[in-house]
Amino acid sequence: MTYAAYLPFDRDDLLERLEQTLSPHRYQHVLNVEKAAIQLAEAYGQDPIKAGLAGLLHDYAKEKPDSYFQQLIQERNLDPDLLQWGNNLWHGYLGIYAIQEELGLENPEILEAIRVHTIGKAEMSPLDMILYVADYIEEGRNFPGVEEARRIAFSSLEGGVAYETAETLSFLAKKRIPIYPQTLETYNAYRHFLER
Ligand code: GDP
Ligand code: FE
Numbered sequence: 001m002t003y004a005a006y007l008p009f010d011r012d013d014l015l016e017r018l019e020q021t022l023s024p025h026r027y028q029h030v031l032n033v034e035k036a037a038i039q040l041a042e043a044y045g046q047d048p049i050k051a052g053l054a055g056l057l058h059d060y061a062k063e064k065p066d067s068y069f070q071q072l073i074q075e076r077n078l079d080p081d082l083l084q085w086g087n088n089l090w091h092g093y094l095g096i097y098a099i100q101e102e103l104g105l106e107n108p109e110i111l112e113a114i115r116v117h118t119i120g121k122a123e124m125s126p127l128d129m130i131l132y133v134a135d136y137i138e139e140g141r142n143f144p145g146v147e148e149a150r151r152i153a154f155s156s157l158e159g160g161v162a163y164e165t166a167e168t169l170s171f172l173a174k175k176r177i178p179i180y181p182q183t184l185e186t187y188n189a190y191r192h193f194l195e196r
């Protein structure tokens with residue numbers, strides 16, 4: 001796999017940088033998401049290079065401190081409502097700033113897939129869906145329901161998005177965790193694809 005079309009350095013250099021930036025656990029996770037995203041892209045006739053790179057980079061900003069994102073919101077005059085949320089939203093939604101600045105990635109489709117990888121959105125591109133689903137089904141995941149999620153993901157990408165969003169919503173509500181409105185938009189847009 002070569003990412004030379006999208007990055008000013010090759011995959012080996014990127015892996016070295018990711019290994020220095022991320023904890024061993026998260027480094028393994030992004031390698032697994034790269035692999036799952038490539039498999040999904042191949043299954044659905046999408047570009048495996050863009051999918052793989054999105055997978056490798058999607059959690060690049062996950063281990064940045066809250067202060068990094070709080071400062072970013074202020075400096076860039078972003079919606080102050082973002083301050084109410086936390087790393088779960090920020091690492092993707094705002095992580096794309098770090099990926100652009102620190103790694104030089106400019107491709108808008110890859111950046112958008114990373115931006116919405118946690119919460120989705122109403123009208124997702126195939127690449128958006130591939131990353132959203134790959135993150136959930138990668139081989140290191142072992143929560144109850146993951147086998148079902150894997151089966152659905154390779155039967156329909158929209159179905160995979162719908163299943164994952166419904167499961168995530170129930171999980172968050174059960175734990176009394178606040179739900180970001182865009183997650184609900186994703187659910188409302190994709191719930192028709194749920195198997196019944
Ligand atoms: P990860 O970065 O590989 O752990 O996976 P994600 O980026 O998909 O999700 C990060 C965390 O955000 C997970 O714990 C999700 O359950 C959580 N999450 C997803 N949607 C929402 C939401 O609407 N609100 C909140 N508060 N958390 C969410
Ligand atoms: Fe993430």
Ligand code: FE
Pocket residue numbers: 029033058059135
């Ligand atoms: Fe992830």
